Amino acid sequence: MPELPEVEVTRRALAEELTGDRLQGVVIRTLKLRLPIPSDLPVLLQGRTLQEVGRRGKYLLFRLDNGWLIIHLGMTGHLRVLPASMAAGKHDHLDLLFGGGRILRFTDPRKFGTVLWSGGEPHAHPLLADMGPEPLEEGFDGEYLHALSRSRSVAVKQLIMNSSVVAGVGNIYANESLFRSRLRPSRSPHSLSREECGALAVAIREVLAESILQGSTIMNFRVAEEPLRYHPLDFRVYGRGGKPCFDCGGMLEEIRLGNRSTVFCPHCQK
DNA sequence: AGAATTACCTGAGCGC
DNA sequence: TGCGCTCAGGTAATTC
Numbered sequence: 236m237p238e239l240p241e242v243e244v245t246r247r248a249l250a251e252e253l254t255g256d257r258l259q260g261v262v263i264r265t266l267k268l269r270l271p272i273p274s275d276l277p278v279l280l281q282g283r284t285l286q287e288v289g290r291r292g293k294y295l296l297f298r299l300d301n302g303w304l305i306i307h308l309g310m311t312g313h314l315r316v317l318p319a320s321m322a323a324g325k326h327d328h329l330d331l332l333f334g335g336g337r338i339l340r341f342t343d344p345r346k347f348g349t350v351l352w353s354g355g356e357p358h359a360h361p362l363l364a365d366m367g368p369e370p371l372e373e374g375f376d377g378e379y380l381h382a383l384s385r386s387r388s389v390a391v392k393q394l395i396m397n398s399s400v401v402a403g404v405g406n407i408y409a410n411e412s413l414f415r416s417r418l419r420p421s422r423s424p425h426s427l428s429r430e431e432c433g434a435l436a437v438a439i440r441e442v443l444a445e446s447i448l449q450g451s452t453i454m455n456f457r458v459a460e461e462p463l464r465y466h467p468l469d470f471r472v473y474g475r476g477g478k479p480c481f482d483c484g485g486m487l488e489e490i491r492l493g494n495r496s497t498v499f500c501p502h503c504q505k
Numbered sequence: 506a507g508a509a510t511t512a513c514c515t516g517a518g519c520g521c
Numbered sequence: 522t523g524c525g526c527t528c529a530g531g532t533a534a535t536t537c
Contacts, residue, residue, distance in 0.1 A: 236530065269513045270533075293531080310530050311515085326515090345514045347531060362533075389508070398532075405531070493509090495530075 237308045239370070239403035240446035242293045245314055247451060249295075250288040252316050253333060257284045258299070260332035264323065268343070269309070272329065272350045279352055280304065280331065289357075292366055292402030294349075296357045303357040309347030315340050367401045370439050375401055377433025384424030384432065391427065392420035393493045395439065404439060406495050407473045408446070412438040414472045419504045420497045421490070472498040 237245070261277040273279075280299065289296035295314075297304040306314070319336045329341040329350060341348065353360045368374035380395075387394055394400055396409045404412070413420050416438035418431060427435070449469070471481055476489025480500040489498045 269531095307531080309514095309532085343514095344516065345530090347514065349532085387507080393508095396531095 236310045236405065236407070237293065237312065238405045238407050238446075239293055239443055240408075240450050242295060242308065242403070243290060243447050244450035245308075246288050246290045246295055249314065249316070249339070252337075253285050253339065254287060255284065256333045258282065258331055258333060260330075262323075262330040262332070263328070264330075265328050268328065268346045268348055268350065270349050270351075273352045276304075276350070276352060285333075291358060291363055292369070292398060293405070294357075294363060302352060302354040303360075305349070305351040305353060305357055305360065305363070306341065307349040309343060309345065309349065311345040312341065312343035312348035315342070365399050367397075367399050370401050370404060370443055375436060375440070377429060377436045380436050381427065381429050381432040384427055387424040389424070390420060390492050391418060391422045391424050391435070392495075392497060394424050395435070396493070396495070401439070404443075407470065408439070408442050410473045410498050411442045411471060414499060414504060415442060417504050420492055420499050472500065474498070 258280050259282075261280050263272055263274075263276060266272045266274055279302065283299035283301055286298040286300065289298065293307055295306045295308075297306070308314070317338050317340050319332060319338045321338070321340075323330070323340075324342070326344040327340055327342050328346070328348075331339040333339065341350070349362075351360065351362065357363060368379065383400060384391070384394060389397075392409050392413060395404050395412070396406065410420070412435065416431070416434040418427070418435060446469070472487055475487050476496075476498045478487055479485065480487055480503060483500065483502045485500060485502040487498050488501050489496065491497060
């Protein structure tokens with residue numbers, strides 16, 4: 236489950252490795268992801284040059300001469316740059332062939348990933364058009380969260396995981412940022428003060444930025460041929476239900492919120 | 506409009 | 522060793 240930091244680290248690695256290179260071929264092994272891969276992708280991509288690699292939330296945006304290839308890694312997807320001679324495995328769904336015998340290979344066992352094409356601005360694509368602000372950019376702050384939260388009835392954790400509220404905050408970082416800001420995941424948004432909303436916005440920005448920094452530091456300079464890993468040792472609460480809180484030593488509690496695994500410290504988080 | 510539910514998919518972990 | 526079961530989870534589509 237690549238979250239925003241992993242997607243950003245991938246973006247940087249691919250931009251470094253592939254920007255300016257020409258796409259020489261496309262191999263699609265199945266169109267049947269959760270949403271079908273556009274069948275005319277080979278025609279659209281063949282011979283085009285990669286101009287830049289961007290990101291919106293957890294969507295990777297590859298700008299070609301004639302439009303944008305949009306890829307979401309879903310739960311289990313990853314992208315690697317490999318020698319073209321590398322045999323394809325069971326879950327290798329898409330290869331983009333570049334010069335120098337390199338392929339950009341999309342692999343996704345659970346097929347929750349998404350491959351789209353946009354002829355124009357990718358932000359206008361229907362699946363991206365309604366996304367909220369980028370958490371690491373201007374426009375996402377405590378005031379914004381506070382204003383938005385007045386009329387919402389879901390738990391605050393569900394609020395920040397809503398992509399129309401803020402882009403790219405998934406389950407792991409929602410848990411982590413709520414712990415950092417000392418807020419219970421089940422809190423009603425309209426109960427949050429301006430100060431609490433501010434602390435939450437800061438916490439979200441911090442946990443994401445720190446994870447990107449850490450991921451970048453360990454990133455293989457030549458682009459990992461192994462999928463990027465998470466940094467499970469760094470998580471303070473995610474995956475640690477029943478274990479001691481790093482801050483107070485009390486036992487972390489695990490509940491379900493919106494059918495998502497939710498971990499918090501009942502002592503530290505109010 | 507916002508909230509809740511469903512659907513998609515397969516590896517991993519479990520009990521037996 | 523292998524079978525059957527349950528679970529995990531991002532997000533689009535659908536329903537309430």
